Amino acid sequence: MLLDRRKFLNVLLGLGTFGGVVAIFYPVFSFLIPPKSAEPKVNSVKAGTASELPTNSSKIVKFGRKPVILIKTEEGQYKALSATCTHLDCIVQYKQDTKQIWCACHNGTYDLNGRNISGPPPKPLEEYEVKIIKDEIVITKLG
Protein backbone atom coordinates (compact mmCIF):
# COMPACT_ATOMS: atom_id res chain seq x y z
CA MET A 1 0.00 0.00 0.00
CA LEU A 2 2.86 2.25 1.03
CA LEU A 3 4.70 1.40 -2.17
CA ASP A 4 1.66 2.22 -4.28
CA ARG A 5 1.35 5.58 -2.69
CA ARG A 6 5.06 6.23 -3.34
CA LYS A 7 4.66 5.09 -6.93
CA PHE A 8 1.67 7.38 -7.33
CA LEU A 9 3.58 10.33 -5.95
CA ASN A 10 6.56 9.55 -8.19
CA VAL A 11 4.34 9.48 -11.25
CA LEU A 12 2.75 12.73 -10.15
CA LEU A 13 6.16 14.28 -9.60
CA GLY A 14 7.37 12.96 -12.96
CA LEU A 15 4.37 14.39 -14.78
CA GLY A 16 4.74 17.68 -12.96
CA THR A 17 8.43 17.90 -13.90
CA PHE A 18 7.67 16.99 -17.51
CA GLY A 19 4.91 19.63 -17.62
CA GLY A 20 7.31 22.16 -16.12
CA VAL A 21 10.01 21.41 -18.69
CA VAL A 22 7.49 21.70 -21.56
CA ALA A 23 6.15 24.93 -20.07
CA ILE A 24 9.66 26.37 -20.17
CA PHE A 25 10.85 25.05 -23.54
CA TYR A 26 7.69 25.55 -25.59
CA PRO A 27 7.70 29.35 -25.25
CA VAL A 28 11.49 29.43 -25.73
CA PHE A 29 11.32 27.38 -28.90
CA SER A 30 8.35 29.36 -30.22
CA PHE A 31 10.27 32.56 -29.53
CA LEU A 32 13.07 31.36 -31.84
CA ILE A 33 10.75 31.02 -34.86
CA PRO A 34 10.45 34.44 -36.52
CA PRO A 35 6.85 35.63 -36.97
CA LYS A 36 5.65 35.76 -40.56
CA SER A 37 5.59 39.41 -41.50
CA ALA A 38 2.79 40.36 -43.85
CA GLU A 39 4.42 40.44 -47.27
CA PRO A 40 2.91 43.07 -49.50
CA LYS A 41 1.38 41.22 -52.42
CA VAL A 42 3.12 42.55 -55.48
CA ASN A 43 1.88 41.56 -58.91
CA SER A 44 3.66 44.10 -61.02
CA VAL A 45 6.31 46.78 -60.71
CA LYS A 46 7.52 49.64 -62.87
CA ALA A 47 11.16 49.27 -63.85
CA GLY A 48 12.10 52.60 -65.43
CA THR A 49 11.95 53.78 -69.00
CA ALA A 50 12.71 51.50 -71.93
CA SER A 51 14.79 54.04 -73.79
CA GLU A 52 17.16 54.47 -70.83
CA LEU A 53 18.14 50.79 -70.71
CA PRO A 54 20.86 50.12 -73.30
CA THR A 55 20.71 46.98 -75.43
CA ASN A 56 22.76 44.00 -74.26
CA SER A 57 22.54 45.12 -70.65
CA SER A 58 20.62 44.36 -67.48
CA LYS A 59 19.55 45.68 -64.13
CA ILE A 60 18.25 44.26 -60.88
CA VAL A 61 14.74 45.40 -60.00
CA LYS A 62 13.02 45.14 -56.63
CA PHE A 63 9.90 43.00 -57.00
CA GLY A 64 8.38 43.29 -53.52
CA ARG A 65 11.12 41.80 -51.41
CA LYS A 66 12.57 39.67 -54.21
CA PRO A 67 15.16 40.68 -56.79
CA VAL A 68 14.26 40.33 -60.48
CA ILE A 69 16.80 40.66 -63.30
CA LEU A 70 15.61 42.69 -66.28
CA ILE A 71 17.57 42.14 -69.49
CA LYS A 72 17.45 44.00 -72.79
CA THR A 73 18.88 41.60 -75.35
CA GLU A 74 20.98 42.56 -78.35
CA GLU A 75 17.86 42.19 -80.47
CA GLY A 76 16.10 44.74 -78.25
CA GLN A 77 13.88 42.14 -76.58
CA TYR A 78 13.08 42.45 -72.87
CA LYS A 79 13.39 39.52 -70.48
CA ALA A 80 12.59 39.48 -66.78
CA LEU A 81 13.53 36.55 -64.60
CA SER A 82 13.86 35.89 -60.90
CA ALA A 83 17.40 36.97 -59.96
CA THR A 84 17.66 34.45 -57.15
CA CYS A 85 19.84 31.51 -58.20
CA THR A 86 17.96 28.25 -57.70
CA HIS A 87 21.11 26.64 -56.34
CA LEU A 88 21.94 28.45 -53.11
CA ASP A 89 20.11 31.77 -53.11
CA CYS A 90 22.81 34.07 -54.58
CA ILE A 91 21.85 36.91 -56.92
CA VAL A 92 22.66 36.23 -60.58
CA GLN A 93 24.04 38.63 -63.20
CA TYR A 94 23.85 39.06 -66.99
CA LYS A 95 27.09 38.33 -68.85
CA GLN A 96 27.30 40.64 -71.83
CA ASP A 97 30.02 38.62 -73.57
CA THR A 98 28.37 35.19 -73.45
CA LYS A 99 24.76 36.50 -73.48
CA GLN A 100 23.96 34.24 -70.58
CA ILE A 101 22.85 34.62 -66.99
CA TRP A 102 25.61 33.68 -64.59
CA CYS A 103 25.87 33.13 -60.85
CA ALA A 104 29.24 34.14 -59.41
CA CYS A 105 28.82 32.04 -56.28
CA HIS A 106 29.05 28.55 -57.78
CA ASN A 107 29.48 29.17 -61.49
CA GLY A 108 25.93 28.22 -62.52
CA THR A 109 24.63 29.45 -65.88
CA TYR A 110 21.18 29.95 -67.35
CA ASP A 111 20.11 30.91 -70.85
CA LEU A 112 18.03 34.00 -71.54
CA ASN A 113 14.83 32.01 -71.00
CA GLY A 114 16.02 31.15 -67.49
CA ARG A 115 16.80 27.51 -68.27
CA ASN A 116 19.64 26.13 -66.14
CA ILE A 117 22.22 25.03 -68.70
CA SER A 118 25.37 24.31 -66.70
CA GLY A 119 26.78 24.17 -63.19
CA PRO A 120 24.95 23.19 -60.04
CA PRO A 121 21.55 25.01 -60.36
CA PRO A 122 18.84 22.33 -60.17
CA LYS A 123 15.91 24.38 -61.52
CA PRO A 124 15.27 27.16 -64.06
CA LEU A 125 14.72 30.77 -63.02
CA GLU A 126 11.11 31.89 -62.70
CA GLU A 127 10.02 33.99 -65.67
CA TYR A 128 8.12 37.30 -65.49
CA GLU A 129 6.19 39.11 -68.17
CA VAL A 130 7.54 42.40 -69.50
CA LYS A 131 5.30 45.01 -71.10
CA ILE A 132 6.28 48.39 -72.44
CA ILE A 133 3.55 50.93 -71.79
CA LYS A 134 4.34 54.38 -73.20
CA ASP A 135 8.11 53.76 -72.90
CA GLU A 136 7.69 52.55 -69.33
CA ILE A 137 8.82 49.00 -68.50
CA VAL A 138 6.28 47.07 -66.44
CA ILE A 139 7.18 43.67 -65.01
CA THR A 140 4.28 41.39 -64.14
CA LYS A 141 4.16 38.07 -62.36
CA LEU A 142 3.03 35.28 -64.67
CA GLY A 143 -0.13 33.37 -63.79
Added chain:
Amino acid sequence: MKRIGNKIIDWIDERYDLTPVRKLLKHKKVPSHKYSAWYYMGGVTLFLFLVQLFTGILLLLYYRPGEESAYESVRFIVTEVKFGWLIRNVHSWSANLLVFFAFLHMFSVFFSKAYKKPRELTWVTGFIILVFTLAFGFSGYLLPWNELSFFATKVGTDIVGVIPIIGEPLRNILRGGEDVTGATLSRFFGIHVAILPAIFTMFLSLHLLFIQRQGMHDPEHFKNLPEEKKKYIPFFPDFALKDFLLWLVVFNILIFLALYFPWELGNKADPFASAPKGIRPEWYFMFMFQTLKLLPAHILFIEGELFGVLVFGVAGFIWMMIPYIKIKNKSDWKVQPLTVIGIVVVAFIVIMTILGYIL
Protein backbone atom coordinates in the same frame (compact mmCIF):
# COMPACT_ATOMS: atom_id res chain seq x y z
CA MET B 1 57.88 42.44 -4.73
CA LYS B 2 58.61 38.75 -4.28
CA ARG B 3 57.90 39.08 -0.57
CA ILE B 4 54.51 40.63 -1.25
CA GLY B 5 53.77 37.80 -3.70
CA ASN B 6 54.74 35.18 -1.13
CA LYS B 7 52.63 36.90 1.50
CA ILE B 8 49.57 36.81 -0.78
CA ILE B 9 50.14 33.11 -1.56
CA ASP B 10 50.55 32.35 2.16
CA TRP B 11 47.35 34.25 2.92
CA ILE B 12 45.43 32.18 0.34
CA ASP B 13 47.18 28.94 1.42
CA GLU B 14 46.16 29.45 5.03
CA ARG B 15 42.52 29.67 4.05
CA TYR B 16 42.16 27.34 1.05
CA ASP B 17 45.11 24.89 1.38
CA LEU B 18 47.04 25.00 -1.87
CA THR B 19 48.74 21.62 -1.35
CA PRO B 20 46.97 19.95 -4.35
CA VAL B 21 48.04 22.79 -6.68
CA ARG B 22 51.61 22.63 -5.36
CA LYS B 23 51.70 18.87 -5.79
CA LEU B 24 50.38 19.13 -9.33
CA LEU B 25 52.94 21.74 -10.34
CA LYS B 26 55.73 19.71 -8.77
CA HIS B 27 54.85 16.31 -10.17
CA LYS B 28 53.23 16.97 -13.53
CA LYS B 29 55.57 16.00 -16.36
CA VAL B 30 55.43 15.90 -20.12
CA PRO B 31 57.02 13.18 -22.29
CA SER B 32 59.97 14.38 -24.34
CA HIS B 33 60.52 12.75 -27.75
CA LYS B 34 60.91 13.60 -31.45
CA TYR B 35 57.20 14.48 -31.86
CA SER B 36 56.95 16.63 -28.71
CA ALA B 37 56.52 19.78 -30.77
CA TRP B 38 52.92 18.77 -31.54
CA TYR B 39 52.04 19.03 -27.85
CA TYR B 40 52.20 22.80 -28.18
CA MET B 41 49.54 23.18 -30.88
CA GLY B 42 46.63 22.98 -28.46
CA GLY B 43 48.24 25.65 -26.29
CA VAL B 44 48.67 27.99 -29.25
CA THR B 45 45.01 27.47 -30.18
CA LEU B 46 44.02 28.33 -26.62
CA PHE B 47 46.18 31.44 -26.71
CA LEU B 48 44.55 32.63 -29.93
CA PHE B 49 41.13 32.02 -28.41
CA LEU B 50 42.10 34.30 -25.52
CA VAL B 51 43.22 36.95 -28.04
CA GLN B 52 39.80 36.62 -29.72
CA LEU B 53 38.03 37.02 -26.43
CA PHE B 54 40.01 40.12 -25.53
CA THR B 55 39.84 41.89 -28.92
CA GLY B 56 36.19 40.83 -29.35
CA ILE B 57 35.24 42.52 -26.08
CA LEU B 58 37.04 45.67 -27.23
CA LEU B 59 35.24 45.69 -30.59
CA LEU B 60 31.93 45.31 -28.75
CA LEU B 61 32.38 48.78 -27.31
CA TYR B 62 31.89 50.36 -30.74
CA TYR B 63 30.16 47.79 -32.93
CA ARG B 64 26.45 48.39 -33.55
CA PRO B 65 24.45 45.59 -35.20
CA GLY B 66 21.79 46.56 -37.76
CA GLU B 67 21.42 46.97 -41.50
CA GLU B 68 22.01 50.72 -41.27
CA SER B 69 24.71 50.71 -38.60
CA ALA B 70 26.84 47.55 -38.74
CA TYR B 71 28.99 48.46 -41.77
CA GLU B 72 29.18 52.08 -40.67
CA SER B 73 30.27 51.17 -37.15
CA VAL B 74 33.06 48.88 -38.42
CA ARG B 75 34.19 51.68 -40.76
CA PHE B 76 34.13 54.00 -37.77
CA ILE B 77 36.24 51.55 -35.77
CA VAL B 78 38.91 51.26 -38.48
CA THR B 79 39.01 54.92 -39.49
CA GLU B 80 38.11 57.01 -36.42
CA VAL B 81 38.78 55.03 -33.26
CA LYS B 82 42.40 55.20 -32.07
CA PHE B 83 44.04 51.86 -32.91
CA GLY B 84 40.64 50.60 -34.01
CA TRP B 85 42.23 49.32 -37.24
CA LEU B 86 44.75 47.38 -35.17
CA ILE B 87 42.18 45.76 -32.89
CA ARG B 88 40.00 44.77 -35.85
CA ASN B 89 42.94 43.44 -37.86
CA VAL B 90 44.20 41.43 -34.90
CA HIS B 91 40.68 40.03 -34.34
CA SER B 92 40.35 39.00 -38.01
CA TRP B 93 43.85 37.57 -38.32
CA SER B 94 43.70 35.81 -35.00
CA ALA B 95 40.40 34.19 -36.06
CA ASN B 96 42.11 32.76 -39.14
CA LEU B 97 45.19 31.60 -37.25
CA LEU B 98 42.94 30.08 -34.60
CA VAL B 99 41.16 27.93 -37.19
CA PHE B 100 44.50 26.99 -38.75
CA PHE B 101 46.05 25.89 -35.46
CA ALA B 102 42.86 24.11 -34.40
CA PHE B 103 43.05 22.02 -37.60
CA LEU B 104 46.78 21.43 -37.08
CA HIS B 105 46.13 20.37 -33.49
CA MET B 106 43.33 18.02 -34.57
CA PHE B 107 45.36 16.30 -37.29
CA SER B 108 48.42 15.97 -35.05
CA VAL B 109 46.21 14.24 -32.46
CA PHE B 110 44.74 12.06 -35.19
CA PHE B 111 48.04 10.92 -36.67
CA SER B 112 49.65 10.28 -33.28
CA LYS B 113 46.48 8.29 -32.34
CA ALA B 114 46.17 10.27 -29.11
CA TYR B 115 42.36 9.92 -29.31
CA LYS B 116 42.50 6.25 -28.30
CA LYS B 117 41.30 4.92 -24.95
CA PRO B 118 41.26 6.54 -22.39
CA ARG B 119 41.15 9.88 -24.27
CA GLU B 120 38.02 9.33 -26.38
CA LEU B 121 36.09 12.18 -24.76
CA THR B 122 39.01 14.60 -25.13
CA TRP B 123 38.78 13.95 -28.89
CA VAL B 124 34.99 14.30 -28.98
CA THR B 125 34.98 17.57 -27.00
CA GLY B 126 37.87 18.80 -29.16
CA PHE B 127 35.91 18.09 -32.33
CA ILE B 128 32.85 19.89 -30.91
CA ILE B 129 35.10 22.86 -30.07
CA LEU B 130 36.38 22.88 -33.68
CA VAL B 131 32.81 22.90 -35.03
CA PHE B 132 31.98 25.82 -32.72
CA THR B 133 35.17 27.57 -33.86
CA LEU B 134 33.92 27.32 -37.44
CA ALA B 135 30.52 28.59 -36.29
CA PHE B 136 32.31 31.53 -34.66
CA GLY B 137 34.04 32.23 -37.99
CA PHE B 138 30.82 31.95 -39.97
CA SER B 139 28.75 34.15 -37.65
CA GLY B 140 31.50 36.74 -37.22
CA TYR B 141 32.03 36.98 -40.97
CA LEU B 142 28.58 38.54 -41.45
CA LEU B 143 28.94 41.19 -38.76
CA PRO B 144 30.69 43.87 -40.92
CA TRP B 145 27.70 43.53 -43.31
CA ASN B 146 29.74 43.77 -46.50
CA GLU B 147 29.09 42.29 -49.94
CA LEU B 148 31.21 39.18 -49.44
CA SER B 149 29.83 38.35 -46.03
CA PHE B 150 26.25 38.93 -47.21
CA PHE B 151 26.48 36.37 -50.02
CA ALA B 152 28.53 33.94 -47.90
CA THR B 153 25.72 34.02 -45.34
CA LYS B 154 23.05 33.65 -48.02
CA VAL B 155 24.79 30.52 -49.35
CA GLY B 156 25.73 29.14 -45.94
CA THR B 157 22.26 29.44 -44.46
CA ASP B 158 20.62 28.20 -47.66
CA ILE B 159 22.73 25.04 -47.40
CA VAL B 160 21.03 24.37 -44.05
CA GLY B 161 17.70 24.66 -45.87
CA VAL B 162 18.41 21.66 -48.11
CA ILE B 163 18.32 19.22 -45.17
CA PRO B 164 15.06 17.27 -45.44
CA ILE B 165 12.14 18.18 -43.12
CA ILE B 166 13.97 20.28 -40.49
CA GLY B 167 16.08 22.24 -43.00
CA GLU B 168 13.65 24.99 -43.87
CA PRO B 169 12.44 25.83 -40.34
CA LEU B 170 16.06 25.74 -39.20
CA ARG B 171 17.08 28.14 -41.98
CA ASN B 172 14.29 30.53 -40.99
CA ILE B 173 15.35 30.38 -37.35
CA LEU B 174 18.95 31.15 -38.35
CA ARG B 175 17.98 33.95 -40.70
CA GLY B 176 15.24 35.37 -38.53
CA GLY B 177 12.94 35.22 -41.56
CA GLU B 178 12.95 33.97 -45.12
CA ASP B 179 15.81 36.15 -46.37
CA VAL B 180 19.13 37.39 -45.08
CA THR B 181 18.25 40.79 -43.62
CA GLY B 182 18.96 42.99 -40.61
CA ALA B 183 17.12 40.34 -38.57
CA THR B 184 19.81 37.82 -39.57
CA LEU B 185 22.49 40.27 -38.52
CA SER B 186 20.89 40.65 -35.06
CA ARG B 187 20.71 36.89 -34.65
CA PHE B 188 24.26 36.30 -35.80
CA PHE B 189 25.46 39.01 -33.46
CA GLY B 190 23.70 37.34 -30.53
CA ILE B 191 25.05 33.95 -31.57
CA HIS B 192 28.58 35.31 -32.00
CA VAL B 193 28.90 37.28 -28.77
CA ALA B 194 26.68 35.40 -26.33
CA ILE B 195 25.47 31.94 -27.32
CA LEU B 196 28.68 30.58 -28.84
CA PRO B 197 31.04 31.93 -26.15
CA ALA B 198 28.87 30.35 -23.45
CA ILE B 199 28.72 26.89 -25.06
CA PHE B 200 32.32 27.10 -26.27
CA THR B 201 33.66 27.90 -22.80
CA MET B 202 31.76 24.94 -21.37
CA PHE B 203 33.28 22.45 -23.84
CA LEU B 204 36.70 24.07 -23.62
CA SER B 205 36.66 23.71 -19.83
CA LEU B 206 35.75 20.03 -20.16
CA HIS B 207 38.47 19.53 -22.79
CA LEU B 208 41.11 21.14 -20.56
CA LEU B 209 39.88 19.26 -17.51
CA PHE B 210 40.24 15.93 -19.32
CA ILE B 211 43.77 16.80 -20.45
CA GLN B 212 44.69 17.94 -16.95
CA ARG B 213 43.31 14.76 -15.43
CA GLN B 214 44.93 12.32 -17.86
CA GLY B 215 48.14 14.11 -18.77
CA MET B 216 49.79 14.15 -22.18
CA HIS B 217 49.49 11.12 -24.41
CA ASP B 218 52.53 8.89 -24.91
CA PRO B 219 52.89 7.92 -28.57
CA GLU B 220 53.39 4.22 -29.44
CA HIS B 221 57.14 4.41 -30.01
CA PHE B 222 57.59 6.18 -26.67
CA LYS B 223 55.46 3.65 -24.80
CA ASN B 224 57.59 0.78 -26.12
CA LEU B 225 60.84 2.31 -24.85
CA PRO B 226 62.42 0.78 -21.74
CA GLU B 227 61.64 2.86 -18.62
CA GLU B 228 65.17 4.20 -18.30
CA LYS B 229 65.15 5.55 -21.86
CA LYS B 230 61.87 7.49 -21.45
CA LYS B 231 62.65 11.15 -21.05
CA TYR B 232 60.29 13.63 -19.40
CA ILE B 233 60.40 17.35 -18.75
CA PRO B 234 58.63 18.97 -15.78
CA PHE B 235 55.41 20.75 -16.76
CA PHE B 236 56.36 23.63 -14.51
CA PRO B 237 58.40 25.59 -15.29
CA ASP B 238 60.01 23.88 -18.36
CA PHE B 239 56.99 23.05 -20.50
CA ALA B 240 55.04 26.12 -19.37
CA LEU B 241 57.93 28.41 -20.32
CA LYS B 242 58.36 26.77 -23.74
CA ASP B 243 54.61 27.15 -24.24
CA PHE B 244 54.84 30.79 -23.29
CA LEU B 245 57.75 31.34 -25.67
CA LEU B 246 55.75 29.90 -28.54
CA TRP B 247 52.77 32.11 -27.61
CA LEU B 248 55.13 35.05 -27.86
CA VAL B 249 56.31 33.94 -31.32
CA VAL B 250 52.71 33.50 -32.52
CA PHE B 251 51.78 36.86 -31.04
CA ASN B 252 54.57 38.49 -33.05
CA ILE B 253 53.43 36.77 -36.24
CA LEU B 254 49.90 37.94 -35.49
CA ILE B 255 50.95 41.55 -35.02
CA PHE B 256 53.10 41.39 -38.18
CA LEU B 257 50.12 40.14 -40.22
CA ALA B 258 47.79 42.71 -38.66
CA LEU B 259 50.20 45.54 -39.48
CA TYR B 260 51.24 44.58 -42.99
CA PHE B 261 48.17 42.78 -44.31
CA PRO B 262 45.17 44.78 -43.14
CA TRP B 263 41.78 43.16 -43.41
CA GLU B 264 39.68 44.86 -46.07
CA LEU B 265 36.21 46.06 -45.23
CA GLY B 266 34.95 45.94 -48.83
CA ASN B 267 31.66 47.37 -50.07
CA LYS B 268 28.52 47.56 -48.02
CA ALA B 269 26.07 44.71 -48.59
CA ASP B 270 23.26 45.42 -51.04
CA PRO B 271 20.47 42.83 -51.02
CA PHE B 272 19.51 43.94 -54.54
CA ALA B 273 22.87 43.65 -56.29
CA SER B 274 24.32 40.70 -58.17
CA ALA B 275 26.89 38.55 -56.40
CA PRO B 276 30.28 40.01 -57.41
CA LYS B 277 32.73 38.04 -59.54
CA GLY B 278 35.33 36.08 -57.61
CA ILE B 279 33.11 35.65 -54.58
CA ARG B 280 34.36 32.96 -52.25
CA PRO B 281 34.07 32.04 -48.60
CA GLU B 282 36.79 32.10 -45.95
CA TRP B 283 39.62 29.68 -46.78
CA TYR B 284 38.54 27.18 -44.14
CA PHE B 285 35.19 26.67 -45.85
CA MET B 286 36.78 26.59 -49.30
CA PHE B 287 37.05 22.79 -49.62
CA MET B 288 33.33 22.39 -48.94
CA PHE B 289 32.47 25.32 -51.23
CA GLN B 290 34.59 23.89 -54.04
CA THR B 291 33.09 20.41 -53.65
CA LEU B 292 29.57 21.85 -53.88
CA LYS B 293 30.64 23.81 -56.94
CA LEU B 294 31.89 20.68 -58.70
CA LEU B 295 28.85 18.54 -57.93
CA PRO B 296 26.32 18.21 -60.75
CA ALA B 297 22.73 19.48 -60.29
CA HIS B 298 21.43 15.98 -59.59
CA ILE B 299 23.12 12.87 -58.25
CA LEU B 300 20.93 9.76 -58.61
CA PHE B 301 17.53 10.97 -57.42
CA ILE B 302 18.60 13.79 -55.09
CA GLU B 303 19.81 17.33 -55.68
CA GLY B 304 23.60 17.74 -55.85
CA GLU B 305 23.87 20.15 -52.92
CA LEU B 306 21.76 17.92 -50.65
CA PHE B 307 24.03 15.02 -51.56
CA GLY B 308 27.11 17.10 -50.73
CA VAL B 309 25.69 18.32 -47.43
CA LEU B 310 24.69 14.79 -46.41
CA VAL B 311 28.14 13.41 -47.28
CA PHE B 312 29.91 16.17 -45.30
CA GLY B 313 27.53 15.70 -42.36
CA VAL B 314 28.03 11.94 -42.22
CA ALA B 315 31.81 12.26 -42.75
CA GLY B 316 32.04 14.84 -39.93
CA PHE B 317 30.09 12.58 -37.58
CA ILE B 318 32.28 9.56 -38.40
CA TRP B 319 35.38 11.70 -37.84
CA MET B 320 34.06 12.68 -34.39
CA MET B 321 33.40 9.01 -33.60
CA ILE B 322 36.88 7.83 -34.68
CA PRO B 323 37.89 6.68 -31.17
CA TYR B 324 34.97 4.24 -31.15
CA ILE B 325 35.57 2.80 -34.60
CA LYS B 326 37.60 -0.36 -34.64
CA ILE B 327 39.65 -0.92 -37.76
CA LYS B 328 42.07 -3.82 -37.56
CA ASN B 329 45.72 -3.03 -38.18
CA LYS B 330 47.23 -4.86 -41.14
CA SER B 331 50.57 -6.33 -40.15
CA ASP B 332 51.77 -6.42 -43.76
CA TRP B 333 50.84 -2.75 -44.42
CA LYS B 334 53.58 -0.20 -43.97
CA VAL B 335 51.01 2.52 -43.30
CA GLN B 336 47.98 1.50 -41.26
CA PRO B 337 44.42 1.85 -42.71
CA LEU B 338 43.37 4.67 -40.34
CA THR B 339 46.49 6.65 -41.22
CA VAL B 340 45.66 6.16 -44.90
CA ILE B 341 42.16 7.54 -44.25
CA GLY B 342 43.71 10.53 -42.47
CA ILE B 343 46.08 11.19 -45.37
CA VAL B 344 43.18 10.98 -47.85
CA VAL B 345 41.15 13.47 -45.76
CA VAL B 346 44.06 15.93 -45.53
CA ALA B 347 44.82 15.54 -49.26
CA PHE B 348 41.14 16.10 -50.13
CA ILE B 349 40.96 19.28 -48.01
CA VAL B 350 44.25 20.64 -49.40
CA ILE B 351 43.50 19.83 -53.07
CA MET B 352 39.94 21.18 -52.94
CA THR B 353 41.15 24.36 -51.21
CA ILE B 354 43.83 24.93 -53.87
CA LEU B 355 41.33 24.19 -56.66
CA GLY B 356 38.96 26.72 -55.09
CA TYR B 357 41.56 29.44 -55.48
CA ILE B 358 42.80 28.60 -58.98
CA LEU B 359 39.61 27.52 -60.78
